Amino acid sequence: MRRRTSFALTVLLTSAVLAAAGCTGPERPTPDDTAEELADGLARQDLSALTLVSDTSAIPQQQLTEVVEPLVAAAGDGDAVPDVTVAEVVEATTEEDEPPRASVRLAWSWPLAAGHTWDYTTETEMVWAPPPEDSEEPGTWEVRWGPDVIVPGLAGGERLELAVLAPDRGDLLDVRGEPLVTARDVWRIGIDKTFLEPEEYEQQATELAELVGLDPAAYAARVEGAGDKAYVEAITIRQDRKTSGVSFTARDARSIAGVxxxxxxxxxxxxxxFARPILGRAGEATADIIEESDGAVQRGDVVGISGLQRDYDAVLTGTDGLAVHVVAGEDGEVLRDAYRVEAVDGADVATTFDPELQVLAEKVLADVEPASAIVAVRPSTGEVLAAASGPGGAGWSTATLGQYAPGSTFKVATALSLMRSGVFPEDTVRCPRSITVDGRTYENVPGYPQEATGEVTLRTAFAHSCNTAMIGAGAEVRQADLAAAAVDLGLGEPAVGAPAFLGAVPTEASATGHAEALIGQGKVLASPLGMATVAASVAAGERVEPFLVRPVEGEDDDSASPSPSAEDATAEPAEEPAGTADGLGASEAADLQDLMGAVVSDGSASELADIPGVTGAKTGTAQYGDGSQQHAWMLAIADDLAVAVFVEDGEFGSTTAGPLMGRFLTGR
Structure with a gap:
């Protein structure tokens, strides 16, 4: 049975044919206007102006509304969607005893979620229905209606559902290209209120909180405040017991009723x-991230929250796909896809971390109470193989962002500036017990060996870290030349692929400021990464440019090399000096290697002498605050490895940082 939806009228085919035969062309409107009305009605989801004929009892307006509802919701603006236009109208050739017919092809365009646009065409037929014999109306074109007018191939009882297809997040890779941060199995542990009676909520929540280390009162309040059927997560732990980092197991949690x-x-x-301050973490988007995304990130999306995961989120996330499912039945069984664009998985981002060295470095620092760091750089490539920050830093990346006076480890740069002024390792320098500059007296560290004072070679002064020799010999070295030597050794602008600070040396200074700079104090600042780079440059024979992240294909320089944010800075760095035109030369590096070798064979790092592969080192101690506290440093070169060890509050470089360096180099 055919049904007209604009009025109730049944016309016998024979009378329709006779009336049609008696209607002349000029008196019958063309089908184009009706086709335009159809396109407009579909776009506005309003079919009231049309005469529709259906083979079923379905109500076209209701059917249209139900089918397009999810598409309109995805587009987000019902006044603007869809775009429906008439692509083609073709009048059919008919016999004289047949009513005129025309076919219309409609072009649809739906703006959908995830930036996708669904374009397609549908077709239907229009049949001329002449007016009654006594009517002065011109008649009308009736439009054949079916759900396939809305979507190609759609049948009665079928509807649409949209599904966003999530891409797989890219991995952070290690130095060998193996997954470093990747999807790993976890247990989500919490109270399921459907397992308990209301009077049990507080007691069981408290018991679980005590097991997992949460504030019992706070967690119990969260459980009480959640819905009657809520699952209130307490903690997520790794399924792998060796790396879970907690003292309890999922089985322990399950033993608590209601969990x-x-x-x-x-x-x-x-x-x-593992390198948590640098790698950061990924997880469900926070309210702030959702708000900042201007609609690009939705609740429940997994995004980078901090560290490299956030810096490279656009690369790692990939692109959502979209499917328009044709479904049927109360359970919404998916029959087929009317439209589908596959998700594009996120790209991997390659770091330079060596997992074994990073884990070793973190193990060495595990019991160090003050802020501390171990950084290892491969001189031949500039790869940062380890950048560990001890627990005393409370989550701060001491290794890459710390800004500290480097103390006597900076004498590597001082020695380079001295050699450029004509003072070489075998030349004699004076190492008095004290030296006064502009009314201020400087001394050597307590316990400095008496036999290394007086007239000594630069090698001896360097090996035992004579402050007075460096200040005295460096008096004729311009501050700008000292700064340039530091830059030539790598204390310049970083481009490591992650927020980082290498070092800052003022280009101008007072007499006392210059004296302090010569021994790595005053306004001279460096990070453990920066000082490891200095050692790496000496080992490589040229300035090393360290990097933590390999360039990402298709990314520009800015996105591939994030800069420290305002909250990352602990001090304003001095104006960036320029290095020399020729940079660090091979012969200069060879002399520096000689000096650093003497520190191991004859000087303050002699405890490293028995460790295989060690060829050079430099200790450092830098007073800070009111002068009663001091940073402890040590640099070392071992095979194709340059290492810096730092402890924010220690005794001396040799006694505090030295043993840590020994453990790291022995365990590598």
């Missing part, structure tokens, strides 16, 4: 502490 333990995956590094 539900759910299996899931999360983007995680090899261990819970």
């Amino acid at each position: 539900n333990v759910l299996a899931d995956t999360m983007e995680l590094a090899p261990t819970s502490s």
Whole structure:
């Protein structure tokens, strides 16, 4: 049975044919106007101006509204969608006893979620229905209606559902190209209120909180405040017991009544502490991130929250896909896809971390109470193989962002500036017990060996870290030349692929400021990464440019090399000096290697002499604050490895940083 939806009228085919035969062309409107009315009505989701004929009892307006509802919702603006235009109208050739017919092809365009646009065409037929014999109306073109007018191939009882297809997040890779941060199995542990009676909520929540280390009162309040059927997560832990970093197990949690333990995956590094201040983490988008995204990020999306995960989120995230499913039945069984664009998985981002060295460095620092760091750079490539920050830094990347006076480790740069002024390792310098500059007296560290004072070679003064010799010999070295030597050794503008600070040396200074700079104090600042780079440059024979992240294909320089944010800075660096035109020369590096070798064979790092592969080192101590506290440093070169060890509050470089360096180099 055919049904007209604009008025109730049944016309016998024979009378329609006779009336049509008696209607002349000029008196019958062309089908184009009706086709335009159809396109306009579909775009506005309003079919009231049309005469529709259906083979079923379905109500076209209701059918249209139900089918397009999810598409309109995805577009986000019902006044603007869809765009429906008449692509073609073709009048059919008919016999004299047949009513005129025409076919119309409609072009649809739906703006959908995730930036996708669904373009397609549908077709239908129009049949001329002449007016009654006594009517003065011109008649009308009736439009054949069916759900396939809305979507090609759509049948009665079928509807549409939209599904965003999430891409797989890219991995952070290690120096060998193996996954470093990747999807790993976890347990989500929490109270499931459907397992308990209301009077049990507080007691069971408290018991779980005590097990996992949460504030019992705060967690119990969260459980009480959640809905009656809520699952209130307490903690997520790794399924791998060796790397979970907690003292309890999922089985322990399950033994508590009301606890539900759910299996899931999360983007995680090899261990819970592994380079965490640098790598950061990925997780469900926070309210702030959602707001900042201007609609690009939705609740429940997994995004980079901090560190490299956030710096490279656009690369790692990939692009959402989209499917328009044709579904049927109460359970919404998916029959087929009317439209589908596959997700584009996120790209991997390659770091230079060596997992074994990073884990070793973190293990060495695990019991160091003050802020501390170990950084290892491969001189031949500039790869930062380890950048560990001890627990005393409270989550801060001491290794890459710390800004500290480098103390006597900076004498590597001082020695380079001295050699450029004509003072070489075998030349004699004076190492008195004290030296006065502009009314201020400087001394050597307590316990400085008496036999290394007086007239000594630069090698001896360097090996034992004579402050007075460096200040005295460096009096004729311009501050700008000292700064340029530091830049030639790598204390320049970083481009490591992650927020970082290498070093800052003022180009101008007072007499006392210059004296302090010569021994790595005053306004001279460096990070553990910066000082490891100095050692790497000496080992390589040229300035090394360290990097933590390999260039990302298709990314510009700015996105591939994030800069420190305002909150990353602990001090304003001095104006960036320029290095020399020729940079660090091979012969200069050879002399510096000689000097650093003497520190191991004859000087303050002699405890490293028995460690295989060690060819050079430099200790450093820098007073800070009111002068009663001091930073402890040590640099070392071992095979194709340059290492810096730093402890914010220690005794001396040799006694505080030295043993840590020994453990690291022995365990590598």
